[in-house]
Amino acid sequence: MNVAIKVFNLQIEGAFxxxxxxxxxxxxxxxxxxVKIITCCSNVDFKALVLxxxxxxxxxxxxHSENHFLDILQRINIMVDVASALEYLHAxxxxxxxxxxxxxxxxxxDEDMVAHVGDFGIAKLLGEGELMKQTMTLATIGYMAPANCxxxxxxxxxxxSSELLEERKDMKDVVATLKKIKQNFLNKIEQV
Known part of the structure; x- marks a missing residue:
């Protein structure tokens, strides 16, 4: 099993x-x-996560590299992966x-190009009362025009990215829309 070690620089304000x-x-x-945390190491002068x-x-x-390339299907898969993670975190x-x-x-x-969201160092954990006002938005899964991907x-x-929260889709709808976009893209590829 390969692991990554995230060592916190305790000299930086807010590291604890x-x-x-x-x-x-x-x-x-x-x-x-x-990203799965396997274990953590913590004492007075050392803090680290094993991931x-x-x-x-x-x-x-x-x-942002000339040496790496993502095709459109990989990009869509990454979008679906990230949106799925956010949907889980929010709801x-x-x-x-x-x-x-x-x-x-x-x-x-990862090795299969599956996206994993990590680094929760400034995450906010919400109580039940905060759920509705901070993570839920009013949106429905709407018609997706047959435009290109x-x-x-x-x-x-x-x-x-709408400025008004009530105009944004919630993460469940974002995941569903991304899956529709991906399926439409795959269907168009099969037709060619």
Whole structure:
């Protein structure tokens, strides 16, 4: 078994809190698209997490390097993986978790190019009362125009980044929409 070790620099302000939050957020979480914490090491002057090793590194490496390339199907699969992880964090776990630092460097890819969301150092764990006001939005799965794959993804991205929360889709609908986009893409490939 290959593992990665995340050692916290305790000289940096907030490192103790970041370690505690990450341990609390991830201790009972099991989802195929979240980086698994195997164990942790903690004493007064040393804190570290032992994590599953992700052999393909971060999504950032794949997006911003001339040596790596993601085709459209891989990109869609990564979007579905990340959206599935967020849906689970927001609505599929007894204590909703808001990641607060989702970016390509915090999305890791395993040997099969399956995306795993990691680095929960500034995550926010919500109580039940906070669930509705902070993670739920009013949206329904709507008609997806038979446009090409890229414009469908862009349309979804614009919806997800709307300034008004009530205009955004919730994560369950985002996952469903991404799966529809992927299926439409695969259907078009088969027709060619």
């Amino acid at each position: 809190r970041s370690f505690d939050i990450e341990c609390e957020a991830m201790r009972n979480i099991l989802h195929r698209n979240l 599953d090793f992700m052999s393909n590194g971060s999504l950032e490496k794949w997006l 599929g776990h007894p204590t909703p978790i808001i990641h607060c630092d989702l970016k390509p460097s915090n999305i890791l890819l 890229i414009s469908s993804i862009m349309e979804l991205a614009l919806n997800c």
